[in-house]
Amino acid sequence: MKRIIVGGLCLAMCAHMSVAVGLHTDAWAYESGIVTNGGAVQGKVTFSGTVPDPKIFELRRYYDREYCATLSDGKGHRLLKEVNVGPEGGLRDVVVVIEGIEKGKPFAVTDAEVEASLCQFLPFVTVVSDKRKVSVFNRDPVSHDIQGYAYDQSGVDIVLHRPALHVSGTTDVVQLVKGRKVFTMQCGMHPYMQNWGYAIDNPYYAVTGPTGAFTIGDLPAGTYHLKVWHPTLGTHEREITVKSNETVTLDLAFDTTQAAK
Numbered sequence: 070m071k072r073i074i075v076g077g078l079c080l081a082m083c084a085h086m087s088v089a090v091g092l093h094t095d096a097w098a099y100e101s102g103i104v105t106n107g108g109a110v111q112g113k114v115t116f117s118g119t120v121p122d123p124k125i126f127e128l129r130r131y132y133d134r135e136y137c138a139t140l141s142d143g144k145g146h147r148l149l150k151e152v153n154v155g156p157e158g159g160l161r162d163v164v165v166v167i168e169g170i171e172k173g174k175p176f177a178v179t180d181a182e183v184e185a186s187l188c189q190f191l192p193f194v195t196v197v198s199d200k201r202k203v204s205v206f207n208r209d210p211v212s213h214d215i216q217g218y219a220y221d222q223s224g225v226d227i228v229l230h231r232p233a234l235h236v237s238g239t240t241d242v243v244q245l246v247k248g249r250k251v252f253t254m255q256c257g258m259h260p261y262m263q264n265w266g267y268a269i270d271n272p273y274y275a276v277t278g279p280t281g282a283f284t285i286g287d288l289p290a291g292t293y294h295l296k297v298w299h300p301t302l303g304t305h306e307r308e309i310t311v312k313s314n315e316t317v318t319l320d321l322a323f324d325t326t327q328a329a330k
Contacts, residue, residue: 099271100172107174107287108311112318114165114281114297115158118325121301123148126261133211137188137259147188147261151301159281160323162194162265164298167273167285168306174287176272180204183264185213185256190264194276194300197266214257219249228252253300265300297321 126147128134141147153161178198184191186208197203207213214232218225226249249268256262275283290313296306302323311317 099170099176101175102172104174104287104289106290106313108290108313109284109286109288109316110167110295110309110311110319111284111316112282112321114160114163114277114283114321114323116152116154116160116281116302116323117158120154121152121325123150124261131260132258133188136209136211137261139187140189147259149261149263151193152299153193153279155279155281157280159277159279160299160302161277161279161281162192162299163277163281163283163321164194164196164267164296165275165277165283165285165321166267166269166296166298167271167288168294168296170271170273170288170293173289174272182206184208185262188256188259188262190254190262192264194265194267196269196274196276198269203266213259213262215254216257217252217254219252221249221251232257267298295319299323 126149128138128141128145128147131137137147138145155161176198181195181197181203183195183203183205185205188209188211195203205215216230217228219228220226251265251267253263253265255264273285273288275285277283288311290311292308292310294306295309296304298304309317309319
């Protein structure tokens, strides 16, 4: 088994709103069809070593400190845990995706939902596509301030800013520059409220839960480009070959030396 590194994407929001996320894809488009005798890739993403410490925020420095202290450490701090590891080392919030596949099983896109609840964004990681809306609901009695960014090695774009959104919400279009896959949002009033999103253009992906397990099925036989991604631990890419009616099993692992500084 080969150990694999992972990298990050972003999405965070506040108040009740719907965001249509668009990708510049030129003329390329995924072709949906029927897959017969398809293969699969499955496995588990784990983390070994010392889990990075959470980010620490002093509640007294930010708005609504009494309400947001509901999830505090009891000492006046709010913690943002970016690396979540299960009891058997399973790593959650990892996106595993087959990139560049041109055709395969139907791409049944559905709307995603993110909640602002107790001054945190749930889920911490999600996926979006050029046909998918992300609805964000504010379950809190306090206001939030959306700040959205998309970035890569070439720089950062501000893709969304809606200060002090009302409960009635708003609708915006986030257009990602061609080639960018990651965007992130946070609350300007409560900076410990953050989450991430990864842009997909086909149905061959998985997001790991508490055990770190994933399965991607109904893959046509062939050789593919696999990306494994986590918001703070980095990115790794490799080629995999899938045969008809067979399952490729991968052992994907992070360790302490791979954590972002």
